[in-house]
Structure formats: structure tokens, C-alpha cells
Amino acid sequence: MAFSIIKPGLLDTIQDLGRHGSGRWGVSPGGAMDGYAAEVANLLVGNDRQEAVIEIHFPGPQILFEQNTLIAITGADFSPTVNDEVIPRWQPVVVRKNTVLHFPSLVQGGRCYLSVHGGYCLKKWLNSYSTNLKATAGGWDGLALKKGDELPFNENTIYFAGLLKEESNFETLPWRVNTENIYQFPHEIGFLPGHEFGGLSDASKTAFLENNFMIHPSSDRMGYQLKGAPLSLDRPVDLVSSAVSFGTVQLLPNGQLIVLMADHQTTGGYPRIAHVVSAHLPKLAQLRPSDTVQFKLMDLALAEKMLVSRKKELHILQRSCMDHLNERVC
Structure with missing residues (x-):
């Protein structure tokens, strides 16, 4: 042994x-x-x-x-x-x-x-x-x-x-x-808009971009539950379960958010309002319960450039x- x-x-x-x-x-x-x-x-x-x-x-x-x-x-x-x-x-x-x-x-x-x-x-x-x-x-x-x-x-x-x-x-x-550049600004997490991001109310879009969200103690390898100001869609939607991935941010019925992590399910039926960029998943993974997250909007070209540079x-x-x-x- x-x-x-x-x-x-x-x-x-x-x-x-x-x-x-x-x-x-x-x-x-x-x-x-x-x-x-x-x-x-x-x-x-x-x-x-x-x-x-x-x-x-x-x-x-x-x-x-x-x-x-x-x-x-x-x-x-x-x-x-x-x-x-x-x-x-x-x-x-x-x-x-x-x-x-x-x-x-x-x-x-x-x-x-x-x-x-x-x-x-x-x-x-x-x-x-x-x-x-x-x-x-x-x-x-x-x-x-x-x-x-x-x-x-x-x-x-x-x-x-x-x-x-x-x-x-x-x-x-x-x-x-x-690793200074990898974990720099640990609470700032870049994202790309999800399929249902456009369905958020204007007030919710502003809250998502400007507010901090706290990682709930019940978070685990499957998902980080986030606690913050409740968000909402302009109008209710019925969604068919579709593919999700590591870093997908979903809007729950109570207005709170969950970020899917490594052990996430393969499909989900909640609105997908954002996706954490791959280059920032290591930072997200090192956050602990009670830490805060602030989402930063990024464009696809920059997200791809960061990932290619990392590889x-x-x-x-x-x-x-x-x-x-x-x-x-x-």
C-alpha cells in the first residue's frame, strides 16, 4: 500500500x-x-x-x-x-x-x-x-x-x-x-446571458448585475444556493426540461438563484438566466458558504479568449x- x-x-x-x-x-x-x-x-x-x-x-x-x-x-x-x-x-x-x-x-x-x-x-x-x-x-x-x-x-x-x-x-x-491571475478578485464571477435572461423584469436585471448574493450554508457539490433580493420574470413561462451544465444559473420559483456545480443534474426546467464563464469556474469553486458573489457581464469573445489562454x-x-x-x- x-x-x-x-x-x-x-x-x-x-x-x-x-x-x-x-x-x-x-x-x-x-x-x-x-x-x-x-x-x-x-x-x-x-x-x-x-x-x-x-x-x-x-x-x-x-x-x-x-x-x-x-x-x-x-x-x-x-x-x-x-x-x-x-x-x-x-x-x-x-x-x-x-x-x-x-x-x-x-x-x-x-x-x-x-x-x-x-x-x-x-x-x-x-x-x-x-x-x-x-x-x-x-x-x-x-x-x-x-x-x-x-x-x-x-x-x-x-x-x-x-x-x-x-x-x-x-x-x-x-x-x-x-496562480495570481487565476483567483484574482475572487468574488467577481463573469457570466454570459442565459436563454431566459431577456425574460427578467428590468428591475431584476438591474438587481442581478448590481447586487451581491450570499452562498447559502446548504450549498454543496451539486449546486450553490444563493441568497439575495428576489428576482422575477416579466411574465410566467412554462419550460420543457433542457440541458444544463456546470455554471448554469437558474431562477427558482421563490425568486432566489442556484448555480449548478460539478455534480449537477443533466437537465433542468427552471429558467436559465446566466452561465458562468469557464475561466471563472475555479474561482467559484473556491468560495465557501456565507461568501458573496457579484456577477459581471462578459462578452463571448472575451470568455473564449480567457479559456484559450488558460489552456x-x-x-x-x-x-x-x-x-x-x-x-x-x-
Whole structure:
């Protein structure tokens, strides 16, 4: 085995970049809430971008490493430590056998991601490692990780002990990711108008664009319920259920809003007044209950430009991390 769960966290699940292509069977795409952080965690340790990671909520787990391992932690800041020594996020770290990873305090963010070099030795369900808790499938037997679970790693040929200094619990490798532009202005979330946006009353359009909305404590991986001034349509409409996606903003009958997240249903019948732009989904995923959201109208050309730029940066990061890792281990 490669590591074991000494103490489980609030919700620790295996995730990847999603189970796409199964919506026709009513299966949610799922996957990491913050796909950017999950992908970067894999790239930092030389994995394929689609490899499985552990999505961790606060309070986080305590994990015992049973072999020398290269890891990366990205996303939220839960003050990660190895044997009570602080380790960096967004940077690869070699940890020594028989050390314990812990997340003692919440600084900021909603969820973080743990990757290991080579990935976890798991079986895919519908071509994805992601945990579907409702279907009890995928991930680690379709369940959140619990005390005593022992997760095996895929085999690798790197001798990580050679990268550790004598008596040190871990060694930080000298390359990292600058995420300043990704999570800048965390409460400002860009959107494109949805199909029913034009049906909002003028007062509701103004309220949607100018007011802040608070994330309700009952929000989860399926959707963020937003609390704010009630919105309304000019006239009632009867809608046929239609496709929805991660980031769709729906208007509920009580005038409140819900933003669909990673575990969203595949179709919905509520008015779709907006869609969060893909480049801002990582920011949205890192917000917590009681945080506020302010929606900012964007145009399609800018949204596409931001997404293409993000993908180019990730491609460069992948090549750079592989070059650094090859230099280090050779």
C-alpha cells in the first residue's frame, strides 16, 4: 500500500476532470469542483492531466505515507503540514516514508487537491475515476474516504529517497505555479446571458448585475444556493426540461438563484438566466458558504479568449514540469 487514512476529513473523495459523455443516461459529469487546481496538481508531479486526485474539504484528513512519495497540493489553503512542518502548495514535494500529512487550519478557499506521482491505482467507471456519491460508483468504491482506507499508487521507477536530505521529513522541489491571475478578485464571477435572461423584469436585471448574493450554508457539490433580493420574470413561462451544465444559473420559483456545480443534474426546467464563464469556474469553486458573489457581464469573445489562454498556459506548464522532473531524477 502507498498511504492510509489515519483520520478522515469532512469530505475526501477521488476526482478527476469529469465523466463526460454519459449525460444521455442521466449520469452527472461530476469531477473536481476546481478543475484547474486538480489539473495543475497532476502536472506538477509529472502525471497525465486526467489522472485521479483527492478532493479535500476542511477539516481535512490525516494521511500516513507508507513509502517515499512525490506529491503536490493545490487549491485552498488548509495550512498543510508533514509531521507538523509546513509544506508549500502549488509546488511538488517529496515526502518521506512514515510521515503524516495533516491540514490543521483553514486560511482561505473551499477545497484543495492532493496528487501523487504515478496516480492512484483505481478502476474507472464510465471512463472516469471520479466518485459519484449518489450512484455509489467510481473513485474509492463510490464512497468518501474513511479511517483505515489504504490507497495504492501506480508503480513508478523513480528513487525518491535520493531526493531527500538526511533526516528531513520532506524536500520541496524548486518549481511552482503562479496562480495570481487565476483567483484574482475572487468574488467577481463573469457570466454570459442565459436563454431566459431577456425574460427578467428590468428591475431584476438591474438587481442581478448590481447586487451581491450570499452562498447559502446548504450549498454543496451539486449546486450553490444563493441568497439575495428576489428576482422575477416579466411574465410566467412554462419550460420543457433542457440541458444544463456546470455554471448554469437558474431562477427558482421563490425568486432566489442556484448555480449548478460539478455534480449537477443533466437537465433542468427552471429558467436559465446566466452561465458562468469557464475561466471563472475555479474561482467559484473556491468560495465557501456565507461568501458573496457579484456577477459581471462578459462578452463571448472575451470568455473564449480567457479559456484559450488558460489552456495554452497549462500546456506550457505540462512541458516545463516534465523537463524539470526529468532533470532532477536523472
